[in-house]
Each structure stands twice: as structure tokens, then as C-alpha cells.
Amino acid sequence: MGTLSVDHLVGIKDLSEQDIDLIFQTADNFKSVLNRPIKKVPSLRDITIANLFFENSTRTRLSFELAEKRLSADVVNFSAASSSVKKGETLIDTVNNILAMKVDMVVMRHPNPGAAKFLAENVNSQIVNAGDGAHEHPTQALLDSFSIREKLGTVKGKKVVIVGDISHSRVALSNIFCLQKLGAEVMVCGPATLIPKYIKDLNVRVEHDLRKALEWCDVANMLRIQLERMDVNYFPSLREYTMLYGLNKDLLDSLSKKIVVMHPGPINRGVEISSAVADGKQAIILDQVENGVAIRMAVIYLLAQKNKRQE
Numbered sequence: 001m002g003t004l005s006v007d008h009l010v011g012i013k014d015l016s017e018q019d020i021d022l023i024f025q026t027a028d029n030f031k032s033v034l035n036r037p038i039k040k041v042p043s044l045r046d047i048t049i050a051n052l053f054f055e056n057s058t059r060t061r062l063s064f065e066l067a068e069k070r071l072s073a074d075v076v077n078f079s080a081a082s083s084s085v086k087k088g089e090t091l092i093d094t095v096n097n098i099l100a101m102k103v104d105m106v107v108m109r110h111p112n113p114g115a116a117k118f119l120a121e122n123v124n125s126q127i128v129n130a131g132d133g134a135h136e137h138p139t140q141a142l143l144d145s146f147s148i149r150e151k152l153g154t155v156k157g158k159k160v161v162i163v164g165d166i167s168h169s170r171v172a173l174s175n176i177f178c179l180q181k182l183g184a185e186v187m188v189c190g191p192a193t194l195i196p197k198y199i200k201d202l203n204v205r206v207e208h209d210l211r212k213a214l215e216w217c218d219v220a221n222m223l224r225i226q227l228e229r230m231d232v233n234y235f236p237s238l239r240e241y242t243m244l245y246g247l248n249k250d251l252l253d254s255l256s257k258k259i260v261v262m263h264p265g266p267i268n269r270g271v272e273i274s275s276a277v278a279d280g281k282q283a284i285i286l287d288q289v290e291n292g293v294a295i296r297m298a299v300i301y302l303l304a305q306k307n308k309r310q311e
């Protein structure tokens with residue numbers, strides 16, 4: 001068994017291709033554990049993990065908690081709405097108080113880009129980024145690429161289009177880094193107002209015509225519009241967005257080949273994807289969610305192993 005090159009998981013940008021391969025091989029093993037009648041291993045009996053969520057979450061929060069419990073770690077959950085952060089305490093003070101209670105690892109979702117890196121540099125604990133603003137969502141990208149590998153055999157050489165609100169999406173940026181490190185070709189598709197100017201520096205194709213993008217790709221990852229991160233309107237109306245960039249059954253069926261359809265969730269049914277597509281045979285959306293637990297088990301296990309070796 002190898003070791004990760006990193007002490008924290010702040011972003012995919014910091015990982016090597018070997019790190020990602022190691023995470024996938026470890027997740028393969030944990031996925032077989034999750035398919036057994038007893039879905040639990042004693043690997044992290046001696047570890048306590050705090051899940052700090054300063055922003056809403058369903059999938060990521062539950063997936064991390066389940067992953068930690070399947071590894072037999074002790075788990076504490078913390079939500080900003082009920083914490084002393086509301087009374088003016090700093091992030092560092094909050095986390096240092098949690099660490100004083102003998103917590104070994106912190107999983108954090110935060111609305112501010114860079115919050116996970118800031119914490120990793122300023123507290124004495126291993127940090128796992130569960131999404132920091134519009135910056136990175138590394139475990140989402142890992143589970144997405146793992147799901148492509150599971151469905152198509154490999155990520156290398158596959159053509160993946162990420163459709164929608166690229167500018168406000170941490171999923172898009174982490175996916176671009178992860179897919180490229182694994183040898184996929186990446187395209188982004190959406191209205192020009194939702195494609196960031198820096199995209200040209202990332203060696204990514206840009207296409208504004210959804211049909212052309214879908215004809216090009218093997219996999220389409222449909223993103224939702226991140227209305228909560230928008231201070232102005234980036235397109236005239238949701239109805240017009242759906243007409244131009246929504247994936248419906250008629251469009252999917254009219255393509256010259258069968259593509260794989262992904263979505264990180266939460267879905268806005270009828271906006272970026274129709275129910276018929278989201279629930280259809282070409283979609284692997286619930287496989288992504290299932291794989292998230294194995295991927296998060298792998299990340300936490302490998303980081304904890306690295307910490308033990310350094311002690």
C-alpha cells in the first residue's frame with residue numbers, strides 16, 4: 001500500500017496522478033466492504049473526526065459521516081447555525097477549541113474560497129475540504145472520475161463536457177483538474193456569462209452550443225445554476241436557460257451515440273436536466289452518490305495512515 005503525497009486534502013490541484021490512483025484502488029476495496037452484510041471495518045477505531053459544515057449540504061455531509069462510521073471512527077458533527085461562530089468567534093479559535101477535545105481530523109465545508117487551505121496552514125490537524133465557496137470540492141471530483149472509470153473502464157482518453165454554471169462552481173474546477181490529471185479531454189459548455197475568463201489558461205475546450213458539445217463528448221456532467229452565489233442575473237430567465245442548456249430526453253435521444261449523464265446534485269429538475277433524463281438509463285447520478293462513501297472512506301483512511309506513520 002502506497003502513501004499520499006499530501007497531509008491534507010485541500011484541492012485536487014495538490015494531488016498527483018499516483019495519489020488519485022491510490023485513492024481509487026483503496027476505494028475499490030472499500031466499495032466491496034460496503035456491499036457486504038456487515039458494511040464496517042475497524043481501521044480507524046482510534047480516530048475522532050469533526051465534520052464542520054458552515055454551508056448547507058445533504059450528500060457530502062451524510063456521505064462523510066457514513067464513511068467515517070464505516071471505518072469505525074468516532075464522529076462529531078458541527079453546524080454553523082448552532083455554533084459560537086455566530087457570536088463572533090474566529091474560525092481558528094473555533095477549530096482549536098474542537099481540537100482541544102482530542103479530535104484528530106477536520107472535514108470542513110465553508111462558503112469562502114481558500115478557507116480549507118487557511119485552516120490547514122493555521123491549526124494542528126489534518127483538514128479535508130468538503131467544498132470551499134466556488135473554489136474546490138475535491139471529493140466530489142474524485143467520486144465523479146471514479147464513477148466514469150467504473151462505467152467506461154477508464155478515464156484516460158474520454159471526452160467529458162461540464163455543462164452549466166462554470167463560473168460559480170467548485171465542482172467544475174475540481175473536475176477539470178481531476179479529469180486532466182487522469183488523461184481525459186475536458187470541455188465546458190454554457191452561456192458566455194457563466195464561463196470564467198481564466199478558463200483559457202486551463203487547457204479546456206469551450207463550446208456554447210449544447211448539441212455540439214453533447215455530440216463531441218462521451219460523458220456530460222450537468223451542473224445546476226448556483227443562484228445563491230449570484231449577485232446579478234447572468235441570463236434573461238431560467239426558462240431561456242433551460243431552452244438553450246437544459247438536457248431533455250428528446251435532445252439526448254437525438255444524439256448519434258449513447259452518452260453517460262452525470263450530475264453532482266442537488267438537481268433542479270426541469271431546469272438543467274429533465275426528470276426523464278435524470279431518472280433514465282443513461283444517468284449514473286445515484287451511482288455517483290453511492291461511490292461517494294467509498295471515495296471518502298479511502299481519503300480519510302489514507303490521510304490517517306499517513307499521519308500515523310509520521311508520529
Ligand code: CP
Binds near residue numbers: 056059
Ligand atoms: N454534491 C454536493 O456537494 O451536494 P451537497 O451540497 O448536498 O453536499
